[in-house]
Amino acid sequence: MAETALQFLLDNLQKLLAEQIRLIAGAEDELEEMNKELELMQSFLRDSARRRLKGELFKALEKQIREAVYEAEDTIDACVSHAAAAARTAHRYCMPPLLLFTFTPKRLSLAKQVRSIRIHKIKPVFDEAKIKFATLPIVDEAPPEKDAVDKFRRVSLSQEKRIVGLDDEADKIIKHLNEQHSEEFEVISIIGMPGLGKTTTAFKIYRDSRIRNKFPTVIWVYVSQDFKNKDIFLTILKQFTQEYMSGMSEEELCQQVKQHLSSAGKFLIIMDDVWTVDAWNQIEAALPKSNKLGKVLITSCFENVVRRANRKREPHRLRFLSREESWELLQVEVFGDMDRCPSELEPTGRLIAERCCGLPLQIVVIGGILLNKLSSISNTKNEWENVSDRLGTYVNDEEQKRVERIILLSYDELPYDLRDCFLYLGMYPEDFEITAWRLIRMWIAEGFITRKPGGKSLEEIGNEKLEDLIRRNLVMVNKGKLGGGVKTCRLHDVIREFCKNHAAFQNQNLFEEIRMFRDGEFEPQVSEIQNLRRLCIQPPNECFFRQRPKGRKLRTFCFFNRENLFCKVNEDGFRGFIKTSNMLRVIDAELITIEKSPTEIYQLVHLRYIALAAPSGFKRISQSSGIYRLLYCADFL
């Protein structure tokens, strides 16, 4: 993945040399040299990445290369920012920019700094890499990566995933929910380990006509770890009123929910993924005990939560899939339907299904791996046997570890340039509905997608990458487009956790998440963001900007929440943040509301993508002017 960073730096360097000669005058020769050296490093890395065993040493070398690349990038970006600021000053004082710029110490030092990085950073890292890579064992040379579309021609994307073997489970729960004479307001729970199919079962129930006929109001609420009471209450209230209620306090909203539900007659609320007893207690305060017609269905992984929610009724324990059902699901995932598996592959396929231990999440991820390996029967058989052997070594692991290892298996199969794209998805909040076109533009702005021969646009390549991840079952389709394709997508929480951990651990902080806890503390501390390159705030918080954050190295800043609720922030803090984070390339902060146009944004010379709900009058940044072509600016509603 150092390769992606390297490619991006090279693209930028070439653009700089071609288009911004004015800003780098005097340093062209050094930059040209650097360009040549980096190109060499890139082709070397590409070759080694394909042929060498990717163990710990490989990863350590990659880390070194990435750090050197980042350092070069920081130097060049800082100089370009400085040069652009100088040019603006020149413009303001009607001086020829070059004249003013000549006297800036930064410009004088660009050539020197580039030389220093070349000699002291890039060269030693490259020399060491050449020697150490040569000591790594050679593995079978992987065939050149095929186009995602070619590989997966057999199976089409479908938002409506086929559900295997949950009818009996759903029927039992629907029967309970339809029971007439409950003495009191009732809560029914589904419990089971992560990835067992609780959400899938609950969603099946949510859409079932027997439920729709019985309950005029059915509400789906996703709770999760990051839940906020306010958001849950607002989601419920949306069903009853159009009134704007975001400004109300939590207590007021709680009372509003209680009132509406008390008089709602028959209603069903499905609360997916209740994480703690404390979370349940807070939600319960808004439920009307007096309404004996209302019901709540919750799903959870935790026994203490479901026990607390209803002490009298046993929770419904979701079962694992049987052997036959597991094989059925695996076939659906690989071949699109049952009974399409060639008989030569069936014994291995059945063994693989069995080794997934009845857990649907494992089966669908393994299905994505097997699908990717379809070729001639004999090759496929070999590949499938390898997968089966790997799985055989996992069967004694405890379940959570096994799921992680299976996701890792799928991750290791990803083409190199898809890995950053995948891990990047961990930045989104849990259960976030990700808009496909925006994600793709962010990937492009981040430099994860590069043009390939063949004339496809970057957007087309991005789309193919997203579809590749979906067919591997690492990403789920949420909504499809009318004419085909993906409108929105989602990440399973277990996979999101993998992305977050892996991005931090293996990829040297591809991104960092700042969280605010209930006691008002940020983790990591706000002062630490000056060392980060990508940052997302979870959940978005108005206090963040009050602490005057400065992101001197920051390239990406994301501020989104699951419910798409706007967040008023400290304006001075926000402006100061933009001003001091002048390396920013990607800003996704559409939910921040501010009163005055943040003109500081015009000075971000590296900016490639922005989503901001700006006050009316905020100038739309031109879509056609050079590097700003990817900018997107939402109007304030």
Ligand SMILES: Nc1ncnc2c1ncn2[C@@H]1O[C@H](COP(=O)(O)OP(=O)(O)OP(=O)(O)O)[C@@H](O)[C@H]1O
């Ligand atoms: N019976 C099934 N048939 C087909 N696919 C299934 C089935 N059950 C689950 N899946 C798939 O397995 C994955 C995990 O399922 P789901 O999200 O429902 O699990 P969960 O129990 O809710 O997990 P978590 O506790 O992490 O929320 C999803 O991709 C889902 O589409």
Ligand SMILES: [Mg+2]
């Ligand atoms: Mg779930």
